[in-house]
Amino acid sequence: FESGCDEWSADTGSWQVGTPTAGPSECHDGSAQCAGTVLDGDYGGNTDSRLISPSIGLSDVAVGEEIHLRFWQWFSYSSCDQGYVQISVYDDIAATWPEFVTISDSIENTSPWSLMDVDLTEYAGKVVKLAFYHTATTSTYPTNCSASSTGWYIDDIQIIKKAPAFTGDFESGWDEW
Numbered sequence: 001f002e003s004g005c006d007e008w009s010a011d012t013g014s015w016q017v018g019t020p021t022a023g024p025s026e027c028h029d030g031s032a033q034c035a036g037t038v039l040d041g042d043y044g045g046n047t048d049s050r051l052i053s054p055s056i057g058l059s060d061v062a063v064g065e066e067i068h069l070r071f072w073q074w075f076s077y078s079s080c081d082q083g084y085v086q087i088s089v090y091d092d093i094a095a096t097w098p099e100f101v102t103i104s105d106s107i108e109n110t111s112p113w114s115l116m117d118v119d120l121t122e123y124a125g126k127v128v129k130l131a132f133y134h135t136a137t138t139s140t141y142p143t144n145c146s147a148s149s150t151g152w153y154i155d156d157i158q159i160i161k162k163a164p165a166f167t168g169d170f171e172s173g174w175d176e177w
Contacts, residue, residue, distance in 0.1 A: 001017045001033040001034055001035055001155070005017050006054070007053075007054035008035070008051060008052065008053055008054065009051075009052050010049055010050065010051050010052070011049060011050045011052065012047070012048060012049045012050075013049055014037045014038065014043055014044075014047045014049035014134055014151075015035055015036070015037060015049055015050075015051040015132075015134070016035070016036055016037075016038065016039045017033055017034070017035050017036075018033055018034075018036075018039050019032055019033060019034075019039065020034065020036050020039045020040070020153060021039060021040045022038070022039065022040050022041050022042070022150050023036060023039075023074060023076060023150035023151065023153055024074040024112075024113065024153055027153075027155045028072040028074070028113045028155035028156055029072075029155065029156060031155075034153055034154060034155035035051055035132070035153065035154045035155070036151060036152065036153040036154070037049070037134050037150075037151030037152050037153075038150070038151055041150070042148040042149055042150055042151070043081075043134065043136055043148050043149070043150070043151040044136070044148060045136055045137065045148055046136065046137065047134065047135075047136045048133070048134065048135045048136070049133075049134050050086070050100065050131040050132065050133045050134075051131060051132040051134075051154065052129055052130075052131045053129050053130040053131070054129070055090065055127050055128070055129055056127070056128050056129070056130065056159065057126075057127050058120060058123055058124050058125060058126055058127075058128060058159070059124065059125070059161055060124050060125040061121060061124040061125075061161060064163050064164075065121075065161055065162065065163050066119060066121045066161070066162060066163070066164055067119075067120045067121050067123070067124050067159065067160070067161045068117050068118065068119055068120060068121075068159070068160050068161075068162070069085065069117070069118040069120050069130060069157070069158075069159055070115060070116065070117050070118075070157070070158045070159075070160060071115075071116055071154055071155065071156060071157040071158065072113050072114070072115055072116070072154070072155045072156045073107065073111070073113070073114060073116050073152065073153065073154055073155075074111065074112060074113045074114075074152075074153040074155075075107050075108075075109075075110065075111050075151065075152040075153065076109075076110040076111075076149040076150045076151065077107070077108050077109060077110070077136075077149055077151070077152070078136070078147040078148050078149045079147070080136075080137045081108070081134075081135060081136040081137060081148070081149070082106040082107055082108040082135060083106070083107035083108075083132060083133060083134050083135070083151075083152045084102045084103075084104055084106055084107065084132075084133045084135075085102070085103055085104035085116075085118050085130065085131070085132060085133075086100035086101060086102050086103060086104075086130070086131040086132075086133050087100065087101060087103050087120075087123065087128050087129070087130055087131070088100045088101070088128065088129045088131070089123060089126050089127070089128050090126065090127040090128065090129075097129060100129075100131050100133065102133070103118055103120075104116075104118050107152060110149075113155075120159065132152065132154055134151060134152055136148060
């Protein structure tokens with residue numbers, strides 16, 4: 001996000017691109033800009049918002065290859081709130097973008113900057129839009145969900161195609177573990 005939003009967009013507004021002054025206080029790689037739910041404070045209650053990518057043509061894969069979405073994330077969510085990675089696959093016949101579907105486990109609680117990996121192999125050869133979906137609830141029933149937190153921050157997004165390799169040692173450090 002060094003050059004701003006480019007062709008990314010946000011629906012219903014919680015996402016911003018810039019330098020955080022709350023939450024992680026800086027972007028993952030120390031650069032000037034990343035995306036976050038609110039860059040200078042806590043997200044509000046009852047805020048559901050997606051950060052949506054431009055359309056992306058995923059390449060086909062050969063036998064033994066995979067396509068993965070990788071990004072760095074920092075998050076701090078209140079007890080009833082979370083985030084998800086979602087995808088919409090362009091429908092060539094209807095010439096429409098269907099609703100987004102969730103393709104990751106929920107992002108909840110708190111984490112320092114950490115690498116997230118989502119397998120996109122089943123969407124190889126398709127045109128897709130990816131979304132980072134933030135959802136926050138304010139409710140007192142059945143549990144107290146009135147608190148908020150600093151939210152979800154995303155940086156250094158990549159889509160990679162590779163043949164997975166397994167190594168059983170750590171001679172080179174963490175590698176992709």
